[in-house]
Amino acid sequence: MVDVPGHGKVVVDIAYGGAFYAFVSAEKLGLDICSAKTRDLVDAASTVTEAVKAQFKINHPDSEDLAFLYGTILTDGKDAYTKEPTTNICVFADEQVDRSPTGSGVTARIALQYHKGLLELNQTRAFKSSTTGSVFTGKAVRELL
Numbered sequence: 001m002v003d004v005p006g007h008g009k010v011v012v013d014i015a016y017g018g019a020f021y022a023f024v025s026a027e028k029l030g031l032d033i034c035s036a037k038t039r040d041l042v043d044a045a046s047t048v049t050e051a052v053k054a055q056f057k058i059n060h061p062d063s064e065d066l067a068f069l070y071g072t073i074l075t076d077g078k079d080a081y082t083k084e085p086t087t088n089i090c091v092f093a094d095e096q097v098d099r100s101p102t103g104s105g106v107t108a109r110i111a112l113q114y115h116k117g118l119l120e121l122n123q124t125r126a127f128k129s130s131t132t133g134s135v136f137t138g139k140a141v142r143e144l145l
């Protein structure tokens with residue numbers, strides 16, 4: 001639970017896929033990921049990033065260099081499996097917006113969905129960028145920990 005200025009207490013997931021990201025449905029921040037202005041999505045995502053950074057310490061088991069939040073990914077909330085792509089926007093680093101669904105972000109989201117029992121091993125899921133419509137697919141292939 002993160003206290004997000006302007007939005008109150010919001011449940012946020014944090015997952016790692018080569019970098020750490022916070023994940024939250026845009027709807028929980030009062031935004032429709034498909035129709036909202038990119039500026040508004042960036043502002044909301046950045047507010048989440050700053051709130052998580054201020055309220056949580058991120059740990060990485062092997063590398064202190066990787067122990068930081070790289071950004072926030074706003075989603076359409078469709079984490080339960082469907083064949084249709086689930087849409088997201090990745091706002092990372094210094095308020096940069098990825099034109100793709102984000103390799104490390106998709107990897108982190110797959111790990112999160114697998115962890116929640118929403119994806120099975122070798123079940124391919126598709127992810128779409130809300131800004132460009134580009135699609136990545138990915139799947140969890142084995143557990144490491």
Ligand SMILES: O=C(O)[C@H]1NCC[C@@H]1O
Binds near residue numbers: 098100105
């Ligand atoms: O797709 C990726 O993982 C990279 N693109 C933006 C955020 C990461 O650096």
